Amino acid sequence: MTVQRISKVVQHANMPDYDATRGSFDWADAQAMLDGLPDGHLNIAHEAIDRHVAAGHGDQIALRWIAKSGDRTDFTYAELARQTNRFANVLRARGLQKGDTVFGLLGRVPELYIAALGTLKAGCVFCPLFSAFGPEPIQARMQIGQARALITSTRLYKRKVASIRNTVDTLNEVFTIDGSVLDTTDLAPLMDAATDDFDIVQTGREDPALLHFTSGTTGKPKGVVHVHQAVVAHDTTGRIALDLRPGDIYWCTADPGWVTGTSYGIIAPLTNRATMIVDEAEFDVSRWYDILSSESVNVWYTAPTAIRMLMKAGADAIGVRAFPDLRFMASVGEPLNPEAVVWGNDTFGMPFHDNWWQTETGGIMIANYAAMDVKPGSMGKPLPGIEAGIVEVDGDVVTEVTTPMAMGELALRPGWPSMMRGYLHEEARYKKCFKDGWYLSGDLAMRDADGYFWFVGRADDLIKSSGHLIGPFEVESALMEHEAVAEVGVIGLPDDTAGQIVKAYVALKPGHDATEDLRLDLMGHARKRLGPAVAPKEIAFRQNLPKTRSGKIMRRLLKAREMGLPEGDISTLESDEK
Numbered sequence: 380m381t382v383q384r385i386s387k388v389v390q391h392a393n394m395p396d397y398d399a400t401r402g403s404f405d406w407a408d409a410q411a412m413l414d415g416l417p418d419g420h421l422n423i424a425h426e427a428i429d430r431h432v433a434a435g436h437g438d439q440i441a442l443r444w445i446a447k448s449g450d451r452t453d454f455t456y457a458e459l460a461r462q463t464n465r466f467a468n469v470l471r472a473r474g475l476q477k478g479d480t481v482f483g484l485l486g487r488v489p490e491l492y493i494a495a496l497g498t499l500k501a502g503c504v505f506c507p508l509f510s511a512f513g514p515e516p517i518q519a520r521m522q523i524g525q526a527r528a529l530i531t532s533t534r535l536y537k538r539k540v541a542s543i544r545n546t547v548d549t550l551n552e553v554f555t556i557d558g559s560v561l562d563t564t565d566l567a568p569l570m571d572a573a574t575d576d577f578d579i580v581q582t583g584r585e586d587p588a589l590l591h592f593t594s595g596t597t598g599k600p601k602g603v604v605h606v607h608q609a610v611v612a613h614d615t616t617g618r619i620a621l622d623l624r625p626g627d628i629y630w631c632t633a634d635p636g637w638v639t640g641t642s643y644g645i646i647a648p649l650t651n652r653a654t655m656i657v658d659e660a661e662f663d664v665s666r667w668y669d670i671l672s673s674e675s676v677n678v679w680y681t682a683p684t685a686i687r688m689l690m691k692a693g694a695d696a697i698g699v700r701a702f703p704d705l706r707f708m709a710s711v712g713e714p715l716n717p718e719a720v721v722w723g724n725d726t727f728g729m730p731f732h733d734n735w736w737q738t739e740t741g742g743i744m745i746a747n748y749a750a751m752d753v754k755p756g757s758m759g760k761p762l763p764g765i766e767a768g769i770v771e772v773d774g775d776v777v778t779e780v781t782t783p784m785a786m787g788e789l790a791l792r793p794g795w796p797s798m799m800r801g802y803l804h805e806e807a808r809y810k811k812c813f814k815d816g817w818y819l820s821g822d823l824a825m826r827d828a829d830g831y832f833w834f835v836g837r838a839d840d841l842i843k844s845s846g847h848l849i850g851p852f853e854v855e856s857a858l859m860e861h862e863a864v865a866e867v868g869v870i871g872l873p874d875d876t877a878g879q880i881v882k883a884y885v886a887l888k889p890g891h892d893a894t895e896d897l898r899l900d901l902m903g904h905a906r907k908r909l910g911p912a913v914a915p916k917e918i919a920f921r922q923n924l925p926k927t928r929s930g931k932i933m934r935r936l937l938k939a940r941e942m943g944l945p946e947g948d949i950s951t952l953e954s955d956e957k
């Protein structure tokens with residue numbers, strides 16, 4: 380693998396050199412930075428909102444909501460405190476108890492954020508769903524999570540919930556935010572009648588707070604349980620990995636239906652007293668550039684799929700807009716091709732900071748964090764308080780591989796606050812993640828001599844061809860360098876002589892046609908970059924690639940189709956045009 384390096388001079392007045400403090404970093408100190416509730420209690424919503432109001436910051440804008448229409452609505456910390464108190468009062472008045480699960484099925488509207496944080500204040504567990512889910516994934520998740528209540532809209536209820544409601548026997552109440560239909564409770568009058576005051580339920584550090592389903596990239600999604608103590612990691616990693624500072628204008632583009640949209644789309648920005656931008660609309664190139672520039676965004680957290688779409692649109696799409704306030708950009712969810720990091724640097728004057736984590740880890744684990752140089756194509760280094768290793772698993776024995784750039788499974792030493800406390804009702808699957816004192820991530824990676832980690836692929840996606848081990852990401856990144864390419868997904872297909880052969884699916888940028896000449900040109904480019912053993916033997920063109928709602932390429936689906944196998948769980952499938 381080629382290792383480029385963008386050297387970046389970082390002068391953070393309020394940012395200690397975390398590498399220097401790494402040895403002495405202690406999660407207990409991080410916890411002490413939050414004020415906590417009396418008697419050792421801890422509640423995410425208190426840390427996110429009420430603490431700041433008590434400290435005199437009630438008038439600061441906590442949430443700026445941009446409706447699809449473009450209209451803006453602001454919520455100060457004080458207003459958010461009142462609204463979430465009201466919601467908690469409603470839950471209590473309707474008989475919800477500590478530990479009950481409340482599901483959210485809403486677009487990115489203020490009620491979703493109020494419900495999430497109000498639920499936590501009431502000591503209940505919040506589980507956000509993508510509003511684009513169909514009835515089946517909604518039903519399956521509410522059954523697994525034993526939903527007691529659901530907050531949604533009348534439109535979503537009629538289209539997606541009404542037909543399955545009776546199959547979720549725990550579901551006592553459905554709140555609708557825009558009036559009511561048969562069998563739903565109109566939330567607005569209840570909110571109006573509720574009082575502004577609520578004594579936050581005294582949750583303990585280990586009390587469940589959030590239920591998140593994984594993206595379903597590799598199979599059936601798992602229900603991951605996180606506890607209130609996770610806030611310690613959200614808060615700390617928000618500072619270290621995203622450079623969040625009080626008063627920052629911050630935009631996380633993720634939907635809360637995916638863990639990023641909660642950990643870093645609700646909690647981390649609020650605990651760090653930022654002003655968060657929430658855009659109701661779906662991705663749109665000029666709208667996104669507008670928001671970045673007109674909202675004076677300081678810190679931007681997004682994902683490779685979106686970055687690749689911006690790259691595809693070309694520099695003209697930016698027009699006369701400027702981004703003088705932008706200070707830090709980060710990316711997560713999928714490997715970020717070096718090409719995209721370099722493009723970010725050329726376009727915005729700063730690189731995208733790639734970081735790696737999972738629904739299970741609850742927070743960022745490995746990152747090109749603020750106080751270090753970025754290596755394009757690398758996920759960065761483990762954050763302070765996180766010990767990561769490249770390991771080999773042999774039966775019950777896990778051995779760390781220390782040779783630079785040796786490939787192995789990416790593993791972590793458990794013990795950080797936002798680590799999952801279980802896969803709901805799947806104890807065996809949960810236990811399987813832990814071995815010999817390590818948490819095994821299921822991803823393959825390498826570590827270089829400077830301690831930077833390089834993503835290779837999902838363990839399931841590794842390709843073995845004529846004695847070579849090939850990570851799809853390496854092949855995808857090489858093809859991404861070609862000017863015609865917008866997106867690539869690479870898989871291995873069974874082959875009698877080679878074991879497996881590499882096949883690439885390519886989506887093109889506008890202005891390029893899927894011709895035989897271009898296919899040969901791409902083959903030639905890949906061979907030159909990767910060598911004939913690693914370069915794809917087959918290239919197929921597609922409009923786009925099958926992706927999960929969280930923007931991850933579903934390589935397993937490409938493979939299943941190619942091989943005529945069952946498609947498996949595709950409840951999270953979004954775009955998918957041949």
Ligand code: ATP
Nearest residue numbers: 593594595596597598712713714734735737738834
């Ligand atoms: P499932 O576990 O249901 O198959 P999933 O693993 O995609 O789905 P998530 O928890 O949303 O569900 O995603 C975590 C995974 O996303 C990681 O294990 C990794 O494979 C990938 N990922 C996240 N960030 C990065 C990154 N910066 N570089 C490479 N891969 C990443």
Ligand code: MG
Nearest residue numbers: 593597737821
């Ligand atoms: Mg996973």
